[in-house]
Amino acid sequence: SLPPVLRFPCAVHQLLDPGRFSHLGTQAPQCPVAHLDNQVPTERTRAISRTLENDPAKHGEQHVGQHYNISIQELKTVFPHGLPPRFVMQVKTFNEACLMVRKPALELLHYLKNTNFAHPAVRYVLYGEKGTGKTLSLCHIIHFCAKQDWLILHIPDAHLWVKNCRDLLQSTYNKQRFDQPLEASIWLKNFKTANERFLSQIKVQDKYVWNKRESTEKGSPLAEVVEQGIMRVRNATDAVGIVLKELKRQSSLGVFRLLVAVDGVNALWGRTTLKREDKSPITPEELALIYNLRKMVKNDWQGGAIVLTVSQTGSLFKPRKAYLPQELLGKEGFDTLDPFIPILVSNYNPKEFEGCIQYYLENNWLQHEKAHTEEGKKELLFLSNRNPGLLERLCAYL
Amino acid sequence: MAAPTAKVSRGWSGLALGVRIAVLRLPGLTQVRWSRYGPEYQDPQIDKEYYRKPLAQLTEEETYERELRKTQVIKAAPATKTSSVFEDPVISKFTNMMMKGGNKILARSLMTQTLEAVKRKQFEKYHAASAEEQATVERNPYTIFHQALKNCEPVIGLVPILKGGHFYQVPVPLAERRRRFLAMKWMITECREKKPRRMLMPEKLSQELLEAFCNRGPVIKRKHDMHKMAEANRALAHYRWW
Numbered sequence: 001s002l003p004p005v006l007r008f009p010c011a012v013h014q015l016l017d018p019g020r021f022s023h024l025g026t027q028a029p030q031c032p033v034a035h036l037d038n039q040v041p042t043e044r045t046r047a048i049s050r051t052l053e054n055d056p057a058k059h060g061e062q063h064v065g066q067h068y069n070i071s072i073q074e075l076k077t078v079f080p081h082g083l084p085p086r087f088v089m090q091v092k093t094f095n096e097a098c099l100m101v102r103k104p105a106l107e108l109l110h111y112l113k114n115t116n117f118a119h120p121a122v123r124y125v126l127y128g129e130k131g132t133g134k135t136l137s138l139c140h141i142i143h144f145c146a147k148q149d150w151l152i153l154h155i156p157d158a159h160l161w162v163k164n165c166r167d168l169l170q171s172t173y174n175k176q177r178f179d180q181p182l183e184a185s186i187w188l189k190n191f192k193t194a195n196e197r198f199l200s201q202i203k204v205q206d207k208y209v210w211n212k213r214e215s216t217e218k219g220s221p222l223a224e225v226v227e228q229g230i231m232r233v234r235n236a237t238d239a240v241g242i243v244l245k246e247l248k249r250q251s252s253l254g255v256f257r258l259l260v261a262v263d264g265v266n267a268l269w270g271r272t273t274l275k276r277e278d279k280s281p282i283t284p285e286e287l288a289l290i291y292n293l294r295k296m297v298k299n300d301w302q303g304g305a306i307v308l309t310v311s312q313t314g315s316l317f318k319p320r321k322a323y324l325p326q327e328l329l330g331k332e333g334f335d336t337l338d339p340f341i342p343i344l345v346s347n348y349n350p351k352e353f354e355g356c357i358q359y360y361l362e363n364n365w366l367q368h369e370k371a372h373t374e375e376g377k378k379e380l381l382f383l384s385n386r387n388p389g390l391l392e393r394l395c396a397y398l
Numbered sequence: 399m400a401a402p403t404a405k406v407s408r409g410w411s412g413l414a415l416g417v418r419i420a421v422l423r424l425p426g427l428t429q430v431r432w433s434r435y436g437p438e439y440q441d442p443q444i445d446k447e448y449y450r451k452p453l454a455q456l457t458e459e460e461t462y463e464r465e466l467r468k469t470q471v472i473k474a475a476p477a478t479k480t481s482s483v484f485e486d487p488v489i490s491k492f493t494n495m496m497m498k499g500g501n502k503i504l505a506r507s508l509m510t511q512t513l514e515a516v517k518r519k520q521f522e523k524y525h526a527a528s529a530e531e532q533a534t535v536e537r538n539p540y541t542i543f544h545q546a547l548k549n550c551e552p553v554i555g556l557v558p559i560l561k562g563g564h565f566y567q568v569p570v571p572l573a574e575r576r577r578r579f580l581a582m583k584w585m586i587t588e589c590r591e592k593k594p595r596r597m598l599m600p601e602k603l604s605q606e607l608l609e610a611f612c613n614r615g616p617v618i619k620r621k622h623d624m625h626k627m628a629e630a631n632r633a634l635a636h637y638r639w640w
Contacts, residue, residue: 089518093518093521093522094521095525364537367517367537367538367539367540368484368538368540370483370484371484373483375483376483376484379482379483379484396510396514396517397510397511397513397514397517397539398484
């Protein structure tokens, strides 16, 4: 039974030594073949689909295709928002949150581990076709940065800020721009949950006057600004603007490291579906949230990194098949973001596909009798074309 | 529906082979469903395993059958019958019955969302149950679907029979396909009419399927009502002549 050993050398290594990880290359380990024969099949499948290494910092090439576990407590603090809705449903059904380790995320992790914080922030853009796993790769990166104690500035979906806004107020700060109190206050609440410990440490460097009776003094903690934004919903957008400005200013000082993660960044430079009272359309720069976010995404600050995703799902007035950054960002967006590092997120390779199927089988998610057979797996491969999103939707009803 | 062909009488010799002539089966009843295929057309063999058998392993009958099929005319396979391993005729029939206006895409998506909803609800129940009860919780949405429909099938039905100028509801044994049809029809009507305004079909259907699986719920009640009516009218059973 040499073939199994050659096919999954890393998996067997996992089985023997879950704690240690060495770079294996292409040589087969010197493990007794008889040992593998005595293993229960479930152990082997668990070795293919899961890894015991739950710290993203230690993920390497050998973990590609394996799922690692995030505890539910950590999930609530690190991801109050930002997980795709179907993933949230899966977490609720399985009672556990497992994320697959994939090549694009590993590449980004490598770059982030070797960032020079004295240089201006580098922009990384994750792009790919629909359902390939851009948002979940972004979540992997965010989990890594949260574990490394960075400050996470995560905008879960920029498209939500440019469409379906019920209440648009004229901004108090600048008459030309518009406020979005609801979206801003929701985002502030989630930002507070994710970064509690930093909010008391960072001090504001300017005095901000909210109205005749309320103002924030210079030197008070950022938590006060966030509280003000949550309590007075009318000032929420301005509070967001202040938070962004202060974080950008102070990350260059080196007190903390800032990660700016925006999902669907092509919303910042597209069109909106929002209209003024006289039915004339609003451009994105007239929205205060978008205007401030654009300043954040410029690479004129140091001490962190900017990780972005471009997606067609949720985008406005873009063709369905468009997935390249040039097509989705448009000329203006591309010129603003240029130079950036593009990272392609593609469909599963055969190993990752196998790992995904094994993960579903372990959790008894594939209940159809035929899904356990080789025929069923071949059919799933054919129907989904190894696209992660499609595979998930297929396995949901099988 | 395999209706008998009419004997080709003198006047009809100009028709092409295989085209069925309209024929009246019973006096007073018009045939509403017929196929354009003649009786010589064979049904297509969709099963992949049939073709994968190596020729050496076939018995004499099977080789004879294969050679025979090479000479016969075969009907075109319908677009809805696939050679997929996951295909289920009951699910296909139910989807067709749910379909409105030919919108199969919507009907199929509702069906898949229902199966997913059933699965997720059962998984929640499984995780909430204790170790002994976990063995009893059924998580396969297909077994639940089949069992629920089987539980909803009535054993005996009522048929209006005209006697002496009045229509009497006479209890009558139902054919297998009539029972399956009634179970599916009742399920769909129940979910369409009795659901709250903002509830979507998959949610309501999954609820009803789970209740029918446990032999509770309005569809089972309707089956029991049908049985009670048949029991009440059993004196009229003599009006049946078949």
